Amino acid sequence: MSYRIKLENFEGPLDLLLFFIHRDKLNIYDIPISDITSEFLEYIKLMKILNIQVAGEFIVMASLLMRIKAKMLLPKKQNDDEEEFEDPRDELVKRLLEYKQFKLASTTISKVYEKHCRKHFKGAIIPIKDQKEDMSQYVKNVSLFDLLGIFKEVLERLPDSTTYELNREEIHLDEQIEYLKKMLQSKSNINFKKLMLSLETKLKIIVTFMAILEMIRLKEITVQQKIVFGEIILTGYSK
Amino acid sequence: MINKNLIEALLFSTPEPLTQVKLNQIIPDENVDLREIVDEINLEYEKFGKALFIEEIGGGFQILTKPEYHYYIQRLYNKSKKFQLSRPAMEALSIIAYRQPISKVEVESIRGVNCDSVVKSLMERELITIKGREEGLGRALLYGTTQHFLEAFGLNRISDLPKLKELSELMDDGQTPTEVLDASE
Structure with missing residues (x-):
C-alpha cells in the first residue's frame, strides 16, 4: 500500500x-x-x-x-529527614x-x-471558498485513538489459527471501499465495531480500516460517537 | 437627537466596529460620547423590540442582529459565513491568545507536536500576527492575536477571554473537553 x-x-x-x-x-x-x-x-x-x-x-x-x-x-535515595524526593x-x-x-x-x-x-452584522464578507476544509468536520467527537482502540480489540479477538493455509488472500482497498459504499446504500449507518467483528481475517480488518480512513479523507463518510467511549457510527456524507 | 440618528447611520453603514477615535475624526467639532449614545440607542431598540442591538467589540461598537434570527439569516446567505478551524488550529490559537506574545517553539512545547502548518493557516486567516522578536539567542518570532481575531470572536479586548481553568480544578474532574461541551449545552 x-x-x-x-x-x-x-x-x-x-x-x-x-x-x-x-x-x-x-x-x-x-x-x-x-x-x-x-x-x-x-x-x-x-x-x-x-x-x-x-x-x-x-x-x-x-x-x-x-x-x-x-x-x-x-x-529512592533516603534523604534523611527531608521528604522532598522528586517524582x-x-x-x-x-x-x-x-x-x-x-x-x-x-x-x-x-x-x-x-x-x-449567531449575530450578524451588515456587509459581512462571505468567504468565497474555504481554502482548506476542516477535516475534523467529518470526524465528530471521535479521536483516531478511539478507532485504534477498537481496531486493537478486534485484532485480539481473532482466533489464533492453528493451521496455516497457503492460499493468498487478495483484498484490495478499492474493493473494501465499494463494499462499504454498497452497505451504506442499503443501510443508513454502520456500527463500526459490529462491522469490524464481522470480518474474518486480519488482512480484511486492516484493509477495511484503511478503507474507512480513506473514505473519511474523501469525505464520503462521517464518523460519529454520541457519548464518550460509546458506539462509533459511520454514516454516508450527504452534501 | 440628531446625534443619535447620525450615530445609528454610521453604525449601520460600516461592517467594522465604530470606535470613538474614528467618530472624533468624522465629527471633529463636537464632543460626542459614543458609548453614551450607543446605550441610548440600545434602550430604544429594546423598548420597541427591534431585531438589532449594538455590541462592544474590538474596542468599538457594532450593530448586530439578535441571535434568534440566525437560522433564517443563514438560509438567506445559503452558505455559512463561519470559517472552520481544525481542532489543532483552535488549540494553537487558544495558546497564543492566552500566552501572547509567544514563540512557535513554546506553542509546540505545550501541544507536544509540530505547529508549522497550523501557525501558517492562522496567519493566513489573519487571526494571529507577528508581534515582535524574542530577546536573546535566535531572536525567535513572537506571535499574538489580531484585531480581526477580536472582531471574529466578538471580544472587546483580550482580557475578555474566558478565564483559564485553574490547574487544581483540572486534576480530578476527569472530564474531557467534549464532556464539558455537552454539559453546557
Missing part, C-alpha cells in the same frame, strides 16, 4: 496520554508509568501497521516514558495538565465563536 495517513490532522502524543488517562480514569498525579508505556508503544505499533505516519514526537514521548519508567525502578513523573504531569488546560480553553473559545456567529 503506497499511501500514508498524516497524523498531523489528528492528535499528538499528549492527546494519546490524556486519552488513556481519561479512558481508564487514572489519577493524573499517579500515572502507572509501566502500563502506560507499554500501551503507548502498542499504539505506535498499530499506527505503523496502518501506515499512519508516526510523527517523531511520538517516538520522543515513548523514549521519555521509558526513561521515567527506568528512573522509577531505581531505589520522575512530575515534569510530565505538569505538561499534561498545562496541555489539558488549553484543550479545555480551546473548546470554550470555540463556543464563544459559535455564539458570536
